[in-house]
Amino acid sequence: MTMTKGKKNLTTFLFFAIAVLMTPLFLAGNYLLNVLVFVGINTMLAIALNLLLGFAGQISLGHAAFFGLGAYISGILTTRYAVDPWFAMMLSAISVGGLAFIIGFPILKLKGHYLAMATLGFGIIMYIFFNETVALTGGPSGMSEIPNLLVGPLIFDSDMKNYFLIWGFTLFIMLLSINLSDSRIGRALRSIHDSEVAARVMGVNVRFLKVQIFSISALISAIAGSLYAHTMTFVSPASFGFNFSIELVTMVIIGGLGSIYGSFLGAAILTMLPEFLRVFQDFDIVIYGLLLILMTMFMPGGLMSGIRWLASAVSSGLRKEPD
Amino acid sequence: MEYSRQLIQYALSGLSNGAIYALIGFGFSIIYNATGIINFAQGEFVMLGGMLTIFFLTFMNMPLIPAAILAIAAATAVGITFERFAIRPLRKATPLNLVIITIGGSILIRGVAMLIWGKDTHALPSFSGNDPLYLAGATLLPQHLWIFAITLVAIIASRLFFNYSIVGKAMRACSYNRRAASLVGIDVRKMVLLSFTISSAMGSMAGIIIAPLTMTSYDVGIMLGLKGFCAAIIGGMSTGIGMVIGGLLLGILESLGAGLVSASYKDAIAFIILLVILFVRPQGIFNTSETERV
Amino acid sequence: MLRLEGITKVFGGLIALEEVSFSVEDGTITGIIGPNGAGKTTLFNIVSGIYPQNSGNVYLGGKNISRFAPEKLARLGLVRTFQNVELFGQMTVLENVMVGLHTKSKSGILSCAFKLPGHIREEKYIRERGLQWLEFTGMVELAEVTAGNLPFGKGRLLEIARALALEPRMILMDEPAAGLNSHETIRLAALIRRIRESGVTVVLVEHDMDLVMDVCDAVVVLDLGRKLAEGTPREIQENTAVITAYLGES
Numbered sequence: 001m002t003m004t005k006g007k008k009n010l011t012t013f014l015f016f017a018i019a020v021l022m023t024p025l026f027l028a029g030n031y032l033l034n035v036l037v038f039v040g041i042n043t044m045l046a047i048a049l050n051l052l053l054g055f056a057g058q059i060s061l062g063h064a065a066f067f068g069l070g071a072y073i074s075g076i077l078t079t080r081y082a083v084d085p086w087f088a089m090m091l092s093a094i095s096v097g098g099l100a101f102i103i104g105f106p107i108l109k110l111k112g113h114y115l116a117m118a119t120l121g122f123g124i125i126m127y128i129f130f131n132e133t134v135a136l137t138g139g140p141s142g143m144s145e146i147p148n149l150l151v152g153p154l155i156f157d158s159d160m161k162n163y164f165l166i167w168g169f170t171l172f173i174m175l176l177s178i179n180l181s182d183s184r185i186g187r188a189l190r191s192i193h194d195s196e197v198a199a200r201v202m203g204v205n206v207r208f209l210k211v212q213i214f215s216i217s218a219l220i221s222a223i224a225g226s227l228y229a230h231t232m233t234f235v236s237p238a239s240f241g242f243n244f245s246i247e248l249v250t251m252v253i254i255g256g257l258g259s260i261y262g263s264f265l266g267a268a269i270l271t272m273l274p275e276f277l278r279v280f281q282d283f284d285i286v287i288y289g290l291l292l293i294l295m296t297m298f299m300p301g302g303l304m305s306g307i308r309w310l311a312s313a314v315s316s317g318l319r320k321e322p323d
Numbered sequence: 324m325e326y327s328r329q330l331i332q333y334a335l336s337g338l339s340n341g342a343i344y345a346l347i348g349f350g351f352s353i354i355y356n357a358t359g360i361i362n363f364a365q366g367e368f369v370m371l372g373g374m375l376t377i378f379f380l381t382f383m384n385m386p387l388i389p390a391a392i393l394a395i396a397a398a399t400a401v402g403i404t405f406e407r408f409a410i411r412p413l414r415k416a417t418p419l420n421l422v423i424i425t426i427g428g429s430i431l432i433r434g435v436a437m438l439i440w441g442k443d444t445h446a447l448p449s450f451s452g453n454d455p456l457y458l459a460g461a462t463l464l465p466q467h468l469w470i471f472a473i474t475l476v477a478i479i480a481s482r483l484f485f486n487y488s489i490v491g492k493a494m495r496a497c498s499y500n501r502r503a504a505s506l507v508g509i510d511v512r513k514m515v516l517l518s519f520t521i522s523s524a525m526g527s528m529a530g531i532i533i534a535p536l537t538m539t540s541y542d543v544g545i546m547l548g549l550k551g552f553c554a555a556i557i558g559g560m561s562t563g564i565g566m567v568i569g570g571l572l573l574g575i576l577e578s579l580g581a582g583l584v585s586a587s588y589k590d591a592i593a594f595i596i597l598l599v600i601l602f603v604r605p606q607g608i609f610n611t612s613e614t615e616r617v
Numbered sequence: 618m619l620r621l622e623g624i625t626k627v628f629g630g631l632i633a634l635e636e637v638s639f640s641v642e643d644g645t646i647t648g649i650i651g652p653n654g655a656g657k658t659t660l661f662n663i664v665s666g667i668y669p670q671n672s673g674n675v676y677l678g679g680k681n682i683s684r685f686a687p688e689k690l691a692r693l694g695l696v697r698t699f700q701n702v703e704l705f706g707q708m709t710v711l712e713n714v715m716v717g718l719h720t721k722s723k724s725g726i727l728s729c730a731f732k733l734p735g736h737i738r739e740e741k742y743i744r745e746r747g748l749q750w751l752e753f754t755g756m757v758e759l760a761e762v763t764a765g766n767l768p769f770g771k772g773r774l775l776e777i778a779r780a781l782a783l784e785p786r787m788i789l790m791d792e793p794a795a796g797l798n799s800h801e802t803i804r805l806a807a808l809i810r811r812i813r814e815s816g817v818t819v820v821l822v823e824h825d826m827d828l829v830m831d832v833c834d835a836v837v838v839l840d841l842g843r844k845l846a847e848g849t850p851r852e853i854q855e856n857t858a859v860i861t862a863y864l865g866e867s
Contacts, residue, residue, distance in 0.1 A: 006737075057419050061426070106602035112418045113361035116426065117552055118601050121594040124549070128591040176730040183729035183736065184715075184722050184743065191705045191716045193419070198703035201665065202783060203691030203720035212726060242545060246430060253423065258707075286434030292427030293409065296420050 009178055016261070017171050024163050033159040037231065039264075039271045040166035041224050046251040046263035047170075047177050048220035053249065054257035055186065056213050057193030058108060059116045061245050062123025066218040068130055068240030069096045070225025072137055075146045075235055085149050089226040093219050100218030104211035123245050130237035142236030149230045162231045169227060173220055177260045189213060190258065243285070250288045253295050256302020265303050332461040333582040334575055339467045339536075341574020342474035345558075345567045346529035347551025349481065350522035352560045356498035357518035360421060364405060364429035365526055366548015367436075370541065371398040372527025373534035374436060377445045387450065395527045401432065402523025406516055429544070436541040447534035466535050473532050477525060478567055485562055494518065526551075546590060550577075553597035559607025569607070618643040618787060618818045619664070624673035626659055626842075633659045635842045636673070641787075641835070646809060646819040648829040648850075651839035652862060657822040658700060660839070661791050665697040666690050678786065691720050694786035698776040698793060700822075706765030710756060710775055713764050714747040717782030721746070747782065754778040754808060770801045777808065781817070788812065790821040794828050806832045830854065838862070 027033045049063050073092035077083040083091070107118050130137050137143060148157045149165065156165045180186050191199040192206050200206050229235050251270050255262025274280045280287065299306055347369055354362040375394035379385045385393070409428040416424065449466045456463045485491040496504040497514045505511045530539070530547070537543070550573065558569025576596060581589035600607070619641040626634040634656045641647045649657050663670045666687040674683045677695060685693070705713050722743055724736040751757045754774050759767070764775060773793060780788055793809075794802050802825065809832050813819055823829045829836060830850040838845040838853060840862040846853055853859055 006732075059419065059422050107598075110601055110605065112422050113363065113425070114601060114605065116363070116422050117361070117549065118598060120545075121549060121553075121597045124546075125591045125594050125598075128588060132585075132587040132591075179732045180726070180730045183740065184719065184724050185726050185729045187708065187712055187716050188719060190708055190712075194705040194707055195703040197667065197687070198699065198705065199716070200687040201691060201697055202716050202779065203688055204716070205688050216726065246426075249423070249426075283434070283438065285430060285437055289427045289429075289431030289434050293424050293431065296416075296423050296427070297412075300420065 005182065009182065013175055013178060016174075020167050020171060021164070024160055033163055035272055035275050037159060037162050037166050039268050040163070040170045041228050041231075042248075042251065042267035042271050043264045044166075044170045044173055044224040044227075045221055045248055046255065046267040047173055047260055048217045048224070049248050050252045050255075050258065050260065050263045051177065051180075051189075051213055051220075052217040053252055054259065054263075055181070055189035055193065056210055057257075058210060058214070059112075059249075060119040060214075060217075061116050061242070061249065062119040062121070062126070063217070063221055063248050064240045064242070064244040065123045065126035066096055066100065066221035067225040067228070067244070068126060068235075068237070069099070070222025071229040071235045071240070072130060072143070072225075073222070074226035075143045075229045076136060078147050078230075079143065079145060085147055085226075085230055089149075089223060089230075092226050093222045096222035096225075097215045097219030101211060101215035104214040105207075108207070108210040108214060120242070120245075123242060127237060127241050130240060137237070140237060142234055142238075144234040146229050146233045146235070148233065149227075156230070166227055166231065169223065174260055174264070181258070181260065185209075193258075246288055250291050253292055254303055256304035257300075259302060259304040262302045262304035328461065329582065330579075331459055333578045335458070335461045335463060335467070337575035337578030338571055339470045339574070340533075340578060341554070341571035342470050343529050343533045343547070343570070344550050344554035344573050345570025346474055346477060346525055347547060348554035348558060348566050348570050349477070349562060350526040350529075351552055351555040352558070352562050352566055353494075353518045353522045353525075355555075355560050356562065357494060357515050358410070360410070360425065361552070362519070362522065363422075363425040363548075364432055365522060365551060366544035366546070367429050367432040368398050368402055368523040368526035368544075369530035369547045369551070370436065370539065370544035371401060371432070372530030373447055373539035373543070374440055374445070374530075374541065375527070376531050376534070377447050377539070378440070380447070387448070391531050394531060395524055398527030398530075399520055399523045402519045402526075403516065405432075405523075406519040410515070410519070411512070429548075433541060433544055440541055442541060444538035444540040446538055447531070449535040450532075464536070466532070470532050470536075473528065477528070481562060490517070549597065550593045553593055553600070556597065556600050556605065556607055561607075565607070618678060619820065620676040621660075621664070622674045622676070624660065624663060624670045624675070626656070626663060626670050632842050634663075634670070637839065637842070637844050638673075639837050639844060639847055641818060641820055644813065644816060644818055645834040646813050646821070646832055647835045647837065648833035649820065649822045649837045649839060650824070650826070650829055650853075651845070654841070655839040656842045657839055658791060661697060661789055661822060665695065665789055691783060694784070695789070696780040696783045696785040696787075697789035698773075698780055698791055700791040700795065702769075702772045702776050704764045704767075704772055704775060706763070708764055709760065710762050710764055710767070711744070711747050711751065711760040713775055714750050714779050714782050715743050717750070717779040718743045718746055720783055750778045750782045753781065753811075755804075769796050770798070773797065773805075774808075777812075781812065785817060787818040787820065790819065792822055792824065794823060794825040802828055 023036065024033060045063070045067055049060065052058050052060055070092050073095065074085065074088045077088035077091065078085050107115065110118050131140055148155050150156065156162050188199065188204045188209060191202065191204060192210065196206055247270060251266035252263055254269060255264065255266030274284065295302060347365060350365045350368070351361060354360065372394055375397050376390050379390035379393050380387065405428055409424055449464065450469050451465045453464060456465065485495055493504070493509045494514050494517065496509060497511055501511055554570035554573045555566065557572055558566035573593060573596060577589060577593045580592040622638050624634050624637045637660065649660065651657055662668055664675055666685050669684045674681055676682065677693060682690060682693065705716060722739050724739050728736040748757060748760065751760055754777060756771065756774055756778060759771065767775060777793065794805055797805060806828055809819055833850055835848070836850050836853045837847050838859050845862055846856045846859050
């Protein structure tokens with residue numbers, strides 16, 4: 001049974017990865033490719049948040065801050081100090097992960113609404129910092145001329161190349177997360193979500209595990225931030241505010257807490273919808289609010305649970321066919 | 324001399340902001356004590372107070388006082404609706420779901436406000452003009468006096484209510500022990516509804532009296548709500564003098580920090596204080612209740 | 618195996634436990650009984666590290682475990698079940714038991730994420746052991762059922778299976794028979810005996826007197842936070858102080 005389940009996960013992932021990697025072949029020169037680059041970045045962010053929110057059940061309303069920190073640290077190191085972009089990304093990821101590790105201990109002692117408020121406060125502090133520390137970050141007008149990433153002669157400066165760059169990272173993170181989900185640590189995280197006290201009684205070091213997953217989540221978000229900075233070559237505080245943190249939470253909720261593919265779905269929907277429905281932009285906040293309420297009330301497993309239900313209904317319906 | 328005059332100025336503006344934070348914090352405490360949850364949407368009621376008043380004032384051409392009263396009534400109606408539809412059905416939800424739904428609710432209110440009134444900032448005229456007064460070497464606007472006066476009245480009224488009226492005592496009973504309260508015949512659900520009513524009324528009132536000093540727009544709710552929450556935390560979620568001190572303390576620290584350290588980081592100061600308190604002493608400095616879940 | 622010395626616990630103005638002392642012998646089944654509010658669950662919470670006592674000490678196998686956190690106690694072989702069954706509702710029955718094997722395994726985050734060979738081997742082991750424990754408690758057919766959907770009696774059984782997976786020296790059961798019908802209670806009694814036979818010491822808090830008198834080797838009676846009596850089930854049944862305390866109860 002074990003082999004079949006593990007193999008099934010791997011096969012599904014391979015199908016998904018192939019689909020993702022083949023898509024650009026049909027979309028060369030299409031604006032959609034640019035949108036899909038952002039879907040890739042948002043998927044990475046949504047998965048990072050899902051590890052914390054979906055698996056461990058800890059709410060964070062300030063995750064845009066880690067995204068922003070990653071972007072700004074990479075931006076500052078590469079524009080001001082001429083640090084190699086890959087090295088800068090590594091430094092950025094480690095320092096943001098380290099920061100999250102340190103503040104993780106006090107912050108994750110809090111639960112529920114208190115944790116929500118604390119992460120919200122942290123997110124806003126970072127946003128204010130991005131906006132006001134003009135000497136370092138360029139303030140509200142942002143920071144520009146961030147160099148593209150390059151590997152030897154290959155410079156990532158077009159939509160097509162960025163697509164493969166971003167999705168390469170995102171698929172890798174997806175695979176690791178899928179592996180983690182069905183493992184000892186994955187179960188330990190989900191046990192924290194369902195009953196912290198029972199998890200502790202079973203020997204799970206709840207406090208430490210929460211901090212670990214918090215810092216990994218921050219680290220991944222920072223990497224997404226670095227990739228974002230080098231892809232856009234420009235960053236400004238507006239992308240890293242409270243609204244985006246809420247958008248990330250909504251992506252995870254829509255897709256389904258704890259579902260990695262669900263995070264992709266949520267990210268895809270919330271990234272592409274504003275592109276296709278300009279009207280969406282005016283209504284976006286209302287829609288996020290409604291989605292959060294309605295999904296949590298009526299479809300707590302997110303769209304993925306709906307899809308799974310549909311799939312099993314269809315397959316059992318098909319099986320009943322021969323009469 | 325100049326320096327001490329500046330300090331007094333900072334202290335004074337800090338006190339007036341602090342009074343607002345205390346009012347908002349009261350809203351958090353009242354609901355927390357009655358239901359055990361933090362009403363994430365509290366800040367939005369503050370926003371609604373100011374925005375609705377401006378709406379009634381400009382579009383319906385009402386004079387200030389009726390506009391304000393109608394705004395408070397409307398905001399309270401939203402609060403009651405929120406309790407009915409978002410809170411009451413959630414008795415059985417997991418804690419995480421409860422958090423997410425209340426966050427969703429607050430965002431919904433903010434989103435609808437944005438749809439109706441756009442993203443512009445609006446100004447509410449001061450209650451009694453803008454001629455500055457001079458007190459102990461510092462400049463005071465009449466609006467500051469209104470803030471102190473109204474906050475004082477609100478606090479005295481709340482003390483009287485909770486300590487001397489039957490309904491107020493019933494609410495306190497609920498906060499100490501829901502089960503026991505319902506066993507002696509107190510309608511706990513009504514108390515919960517009442518707590519939301521009082522909180523949204525107080526919150527919207529706070530929004531109205533601060534609006535003439537700081538512009539108001541659809542998203543002031545987040546900052547004010549968070550700062551009010553900070554005041555509530557410092558005050559240990561009490562509905563008494565602890566809350567007042569919590570608010571005033573926050574206001575003064577924020578103002579002094581902004582004046583002496585840096586003005587642009589003013590908001591960050593309040594939130595850093597919030598994080599420090601949550602990390603070090605989440606039960607607040609003026610903790611009143613002592614509950615233990617067995 | 619377990620020794621309590623002078624355990625006192627005060628909540629605000631309420632004295633929940635006062636100078637409670639008793640011992641539990643290795644490999645026995647001990648029942649803790651008493652009227653409601655006697656402090657039984659408080660005692661369990663203190664022994665299992667949920668919160669600390671105000672004074673007094675708890676010894677496990679001679680070692681002072683006062684104030685040890687539940688995680689630490691798990692590694693020392695102490696486990697408990699809960700009155701309000703604390704299952705991992707969103708996980709399957711088998712996965713619940715697999716969490717019980719957390720202390721019997723050690724793959725970390727990196728090992729799991731990168732699916733290193735050590736992790737793969739361990740997963741196989743955890744899964745097989747998990748199924749074995751489900752067999753022991755007679756729940757194998759329910760392995761893939763979502764725990765939250767289980768009927769109440771099965772949920773209780775699952776909690777016990779999960780706790781046993783930890784391979785404890787001692788298991789504390791908080792009202793295991795609550796909400797079970799007489800048929801399920803008989804099977805529970807048989808299971809408890811099988812647990813004792815496998816070498817695990819059992820301490821249970823119970824209201825079901827038939828179960829206690831049937832299954833326990835020793836009984837401790839608490840009333841209003843104090844130890845009222847201690848002895849064999851027979852001795853307790855004939856103890857006048859106990860009878861008075863339970864006036865009106867079965």
